[in-house]
Amino acid sequence: xxxxxxxxxxxxxxxxxxxxxxxxxxxxxxxxxxxxxxxxxxxxxxxxxxxxxxxxxxxxxxxxxxxxxxxxxxxxxxxxxxxxxxxxxxxxxxxxxxxxxxxxxxxxxxxxx
Amino acid sequence: xxxxxxxxxxxxxxxxxxxxxxxxxxxxxxxxxxxxxxxxxxxxxxxxxxxxxxxxxxxxxxxxxxxxxxxxxxxxxxxxxxxxxxxxxxxxxxxxxxxxxxxxxxxxxxxx
Numbered sequence: 001x002x003x004x005x006x007x008x009x010x011x012x013x014x015x016x017x018x019x020x021x022x023x024x025x026x027x028x029x030x031x032x033x034x035x036x037x038x039x040x041x042x043x044x045x046x047x048x049x050x051x052x053x054x055x056x057x058x059x060x061x062x063x064x065x066x067x068x069x070x071x072x073x074x075x076x077x078x079x080x081x082x083x084x085x086x087x088x089x090x091x092x093x094x095x096x097x098x099x100x101x102x103x104x105x106x107x108x109x110x111x112x113x
Numbered sequence: 114x115x116x117x118x119x120x121x122x123x124x125x126x127x128x129x130x131x132x133x134x135x136x137x138x139x140x141x142x143x144x145x146x147x148x149x150x151x152x153x154x155x156x157x158x159x160x161x162x163x164x165x166x167x168x169x170x171x172x173x174x175x176x177x178x179x180x181x182x183x184x185x186x187x188x189x190x191x192x193x194x195x196x197x198x199x200x201x202x203x204x205x206x207x208x209x210x211x212x213x214x215x216x217x218x219x220x221x222x223x224x225x
Contacts (some may be wrong), residue, residue: 018206034213043205044203091214093212099207099210099212100171101212
């Protein structure tokens with residue numbers, strides 16, 4: 001699976017949009033981009049994923065550049081409850097084998113009142 | 114409600130005393146796995162299971178055992194716990210081939 005690079009920390013004001021970048025310059029054509037977050041020491045929570053097109057769900061939007069070498073997770077109206085570590089993961093859909101999710105160090109997002 | 118349930122949430126035990134951490138999911142997922150999370154090391158996969166009676170080692174399997182006798186359950190067994198197994202443990206499940214996993218709330222284990 002391709003390696004990802006994320007800033008170690010970011011701050012955002014409550015009510016503003018939080019834009020979390022991720023670089024995955026070695027991504028291959030069949031690799032998806034997944035985003036998870038971990039609030040304090042709770043279990044990681046799936047947010048969103050995409051292959052080529054931009055995606056949106058009730059939690060966030062995912063913008064993937066045309067060359068697919070980077071992506072941005074957007075939390076449109078951040079709240080204090082969005083304070084968490086956000087992980088960007090790139091992986092191939094496997095039918096067999098370990099299928100593990102490789103979590104890097106992620107971005108620690110702090111939402112300030 | 115779709116969920117992965119781990120028990121116990123917190124456990125303090127002594128070296129060498131066998132313990133089991135249970136994991137159950139209600140989503141009919143084929144794939145289940147165990148991770149441990151340690152400061153500075155991130156989440157590392159311990160064992161995984163692709164279906165009933167099919168299990169295999171992950172990245173850090175030493176000192177752990179698992180079983181998958183039923184699709185919904187995937188217990189983690191520490192036959193002789195040691196202090197270096199003090200960690201935060203997560204169970205996860207997903208449909209085969211997808212990266213959309215559901216995680217349990219975690220089990221914080223301390224071995225003294």
